[in-house]
Amino acid sequence: MINIVLFGKPGAGKGTQAEFLKGKYNLTHLSTGDIFRYNIKNNTELGKLAQTFMEKGDLVPDEVTIQMLQSEVDKNPDSAGFLFDGFPRTIAQAKALDSFLESKNQNITATVALEADDTILVARLLERGKTSGRPDDQDEEKIRNRYEEYNQKTAPLMDYYKSQGKFHAVNGIGSIEEVTQRLNNVFDKL
16 A cells, blocks of 8 residues: 655645546545535534634644544545645644554555745745635735744654655646656655
8 A cells, every 4th residue: 555645835736746646546635625625615513623723824733634634544445545635734743644544554655745935836826816716825924824834833744754764855846747757756666
């Protein structure tokens, strides 16, 4: 079983690239953003709680995120593997994910960070906000708050996964095809 963590700042192209990776490697794509939006749209208790944090541009607390994610993994017992998109975002979440996967005799195979300059990413998100209707993509201050959260809480994951020999950085700037090829170069070696 292959379990891959794909991370990077909002707007780095995780969702776009996840579509290609899940097809090529037959993985179940678990996007925490999509899971949050599903729970919010369906007015679940976890969704209502998550929404209060998302509206401020803050990260949803670990306990809420982990409960949602575990539920999604459990819904796909026959999966060939998982592509975790947007999770984990903190060391605590990474440790919780490791423990959860170990309970299922699995582990993280590799992690990949899509890296890009903040100026380019802000422009991407503001453009996406025009068509997505997502309020968190329409306000530059909220976007920059999300980046600050990422820098403080998520960037340390690089060292966590480097210490396990599972971290790979990939340049997220270029055409979709160029970035996809860079990712394939990493995953084809797993």
